[in-house]
Amino acid sequence: MSKNGGVLSPGTYFMMGNFACVEAAIMAGCRLFAGYPITPSSEIFERACTRFPQVGGYAVEMEDEIASMAALVGASYAGSKVMTATSGPGFSLMMENIGLAFMMEAPSVVVNVQRGGPSTGVPTLVGQGDMMQARWGTHGDTEMIAYCPSSVQEFFDLTIQAFNTAEKFRTPVFVMADQVVGMMSERLRVPPIEEIEIVERLAAKPPGSSDLGLPFDYSRDFVPMPIAGTGCRVNVESLTHDSRGYPSTEHSVSQAMMAHLLGKIRNHASEIWRWQEYLVDDADVVVIAYGSTARSALSAVKAARSKQIKAGLLRLITPWPFPDKIVEKISSRVNTIVVPEINYGQMIHPIRENSKCPVVGVNLAPGTLIEPRTITDALELVA
Amino acid sequence: MTTPQLAAGGREIKVSAHSRDRLIRAHRLPNIWCPGCGIGIVLEAYTRVLEKSNIPPERQVAISGIGCTGRFAGYLDLDSYHTTHGRAIAFATGMSVANPDLEIFVIAGDGDISTIGGNHLIHAARRNVDINVIMVNNFNYGMTGGQHGATTPTGAKTYTSPYGNVESPFNIPYLVAAAGASFVARWTTIHANQLFKAIRRMTEVEGFTFLEVISPCPPTFGELNGFPEALDTMKYFREKSVVDDGADLRTLPITMHPEDPLVVGNFVDKRRESYQELLRQMQLRASGVGHQ
Numbered sequence: 001m002s003k004n005g006g007v008l009s010p011g012t013y014f015m016m017g018n019f020a021c022v023e024a025a026i027m028a029g030c031r032l033f034a035g036y037p038i039t040p041s042s043e044i045f046e047r048a049c050t051r052f053p054q055v056g057g058y059a060v061e062m063e064d065e066i067a068s069m070a071a072l073v074g075a076s077y078a079g080s081k082v083m084t085a086t087s088g089p090g091f092s093l094m095m096e097n098i099g100l101a102f103m104m105e106a107p108s109v110v111v112n113v114q115r116g117g118p119s120t121g122v123p124t125l126v127g128q129g130d131m132m133q134a135r136w137g138t139h140g141d142t143e144m145i146a147y148c149p150s151s152v153q154e155f156f157d158l159t160i161q162a163f164n165t166a167e168k169f170r171t172p173v174f175v176m177a178d179q180v181v182g183m184m185s186e187r188l189r190v191p192p193i194e195e196i197e198i199v200e201r202l203a204a205k206p207p208g209s210s211d212l213g214l215p216f217d218y219s220r221d222f223v224p225m226p227i228a229g230t231g232c233r234v235n236v237e238s239l240t241h242d243s244r245g246y247p248s249t250e251h252s253v254s255q256a257m258m259a260h261l262l263g264k265i266r267n268h269a270s271e272i273w274r275w276q277e278y279l280v281d282d283a284d285v286v287v288i289a290y291g292s293t294a295r296s297a298l299s300a301v302k303a304a305r306s307k308q309i310k311a312g313l314l315r316l317i318t319p320w321p322f323p324d325k326i327v328e329k330i331s332s333r334v335n336t337i338v339v340p341e342i343n344y345g346q347m348i349h350p351i352r353e354n355s356k357c358p359v360v361g362v363n364l365a366p367g368t369l370i371e372p373r374t375i376t377d378a379l380e381l382v383a
Numbered sequence: 384m385t386t387p388q389l390a391a392g393g394r395e396i397k398v399s400a401h402s403r404d405r406l407i408r409a410h411r412l413p414n415i416w417c418p419g420c421g422i423g424i425v426l427e428a429y430t431r432v433l434e435k436s437n438i439p440p441e442r443q444v445a446i447s448g449i450g451c452t453g454r455f456a457g458y459l460d461l462d463s464y465h466t467t468h469g470r471a472i473a474f475a476t477g478m479s480v481a482n483p484d485l486e487i488f489v490i491a492g493d494g495d496i497s498t499i500g501g502n503h504l505i506h507a508a509r510r511n512v513d514i515n516v517i518m519v520n521n522f523n524y525g526m527t528g529g530q531h532g533a534t535t536p537t538g539a540k541t542y543t544s545p546y547g548n549v550e551s552p553f554n555i556p557y558l559v560a561a562a563g564a565s566f567v568a569r570w571t572t573i574h575a576n577q578l579f580k581a582i583r584r585m586t587e588v589e590g591f592t593f594l595e596v597i598s599p600c601p602p603t604f605g606e607l608n609g610f611p612e613a614l615d616t617m618k619y620f621r622e623k624s625v626v627d628d629g630a631d632l633r634t635l636p637i638t639m640h641p642e643d644p645l646v647v648g649n650f651v652d653k654r655r656e657s658y659q660e661l662l663r664q665m666q667l668r669a670s671g672v673g674h675q
């Protein structure tokens with residue numbers, strides 16, 4: 001192993017987004033990757049196969065995405081920080097076991113480099129069509145946490161953030177990149193590892209130790225995780241379970257468990273929210289965008305300002321949990337909100353639901369970026 | 384634990400504890416299984432192995448999928464996991480790669496392991512992942528009320544094959560052996576001792592080990608196919624079982640026909656590097672190569 005324990009040396013790099021994601025995962029302490037190749041996420045998997053064994057980890061190629069996600073939940077319970085990377089069709093296959101990770105409270109990071117859909121769609125080209133799948137893709141009531149990077153640097157930073165959030169909340173966390181962010185190369189600044197905040201897993205102490213609590217204690221938001229092989233000897237259930245982990249059909253148990261699973265995220269949503277505002281304070285019209293589209297939106301806002309249109313940008317970094325209060329606040333002081341997306345209207349729904357002003361979409365079929373021009377035209381129209 | 388009272392021949396036998404209590408969540412009993420179900424016999428054999436084994440309970444892990452057999456793991460006082468339908472082997476693969484020191488058993492139904500999870504089964508055998516799989520074969524989906532699956536004999540009646548199953552069942556030992564498993568066995572639930580020995584052997588053999596246990600399911604498969612009581616199935620097992628460790632694996636399909644034999648035995652027991660071993664070697668080759 002090279003100096004630094006094999007993690008990327010601090011410095012400035014010119015790197016592809018997908019590669020930056022792997023380096024970030026390694027810095028965050030992830031040592032197990034289970035995946036199945038799919039464009040445009042495959043470089044993440046390929047680089048993980050080279051890099052993980054160098055740092056004492058493994059990247060394993062499973063038989064499909066169903067197996068990959070199931071393997072991650074198992075590996076997470078063996079004490080590892082774990083990740084996978086995929087795109088739309090693979091994300092769909094992972095959904096059942098993403099639900100399992102949520103139910104078992106197994107920290108795991110799922111990177112989705114979005115391409116065009118539905119179905120096999122346009123595999124090599126950009127899309128933003130999995131935003132609702134991230135929120136609602138699995139069955140039952142869940143709260144999913146997701147980050148949307150707009151640059152290579154942010155893909156790096158948010159991957160580390162995703163691991164930290166997954167560990168803290170004991171839950172699956174998504175990094176919803178898109179093909180443009182995943183495959184472009186740009187400047188990446190890697191700080192010394194000492195400057196990076198890394199959240200370590202809170203592991204349950206085995207019996208005999210004084211603080212052995214209930215493995216699924218519903219009276220607390222953050223409960224230590226009983227890791228396999230450490231003597232906790234806990235039943236971990238996919239069925240609705242009580243705080244001992246035992247399955248139950250009692251309605252009171254279902255209620256307590258759901259309150260815990262949803263509450264631990266809902267009660268802390270405002271800590272999770274991340275967003276960026278640009279010229280919003282005096283704006284009459286605000287663009288709300290995310291991912292690569294937010295870069296076009298920024299240019300569009302600048303162009304609109306040069307035409308004396310008071311435009312601003314709200315960039316959603318955490319689409320989920322949806323930052324309703326932020327959108328509500330901004331929408332109460334502007335005339336119109338414009339939502340450009342490379343889909344036929346996904347994030348526009350929660351935005352509209354939480355807005356006090358009219359909301360219009362600028363929508364494009366997957367396969368190409370929304371050009372700044374198109375958004376500026378829309379701004380001129382509504383201003 | 385509380386003191387169970389067992390009625391036997393009109394007498395009452397008081398038992399304060401059972402030697403297997405430390406491996407069972409006795410406070411969760413009674414279990415959900417029907418009278419005459421074979422799953423309990425597998426639990427008995429498995430816990431007997433654990434009791435006699437030198438592997439401390441802290442290192443032992445039981446993983447199940449969904450279904451009647453899927454409840455197996457939950458009754459064990461080990462690190463136990465009730466996962467999603469068909470995915471127990473994939474879950475176990477991730478867990479065993481992350482911590483190769485764990486002694487992992489997957490115990491699940493035939494629907495789970497060979498039908499919905501068939502792909503994971505052959506790939507885990509191919510990779511020779513160091514886990515142990517016990518497949519309880521009752522020829523149908525018990526928990527969902529008796530539908531046919533990949534092990535249901537041709538012609539058998541189930542609620543989704545009311546005119547007789549038109550499909551051919553997998554010959555499971557042949558399939559798993561061909562895929563590359565290190566140990567492959569089949570026994571029925573009347574072979575208590577052989578079950579014990581086979582499971583014990585699974586803890587010794589490194590790599591992917593597999594045991595098919597032919598098991599009665601009176602209320603669904605049995606009811607529709609001439610084995611309405613568990614005893615009828617057990618009688619068939621006793622009369623028709625042929626022990627042949629060296630059997631030609633191609634001749635092993637099960638018909639459950641009154642005329643046909645049921646070949647059982649420990650068919651494969653060989654040494655091949657496990658997936659974990661190969662991963663470790665690969666990791667050694669990779670370490671020292673600096674990042675690019």
Ligand SMILES: Cc1ncc(C[n+]2csc(CCOP(=O)(O)OP(=O)(O)O)c2C)c(N)n1
Pocket residue numbers: 449450451452453468491492493494495496519521523524525526527532
């Ligand atoms: C993805 C999915 N599909 C279907 C089911 C419904 N289901 C529950 S148990 C079961 C069958 C289990 O059969 P088997 O594995 O043979 O176990 P047995 O009950 O016979 O022991 C099915 C299909 C499910 N839980 N999940």
Ligand code: SF4
Pocket residue numbers: 415416417419420421422451452521525526599600601602603
């Ligand atoms: S339905 Fe069949 S497999 Fe399920 S518990 Fe009853 S006898 Fe056992």
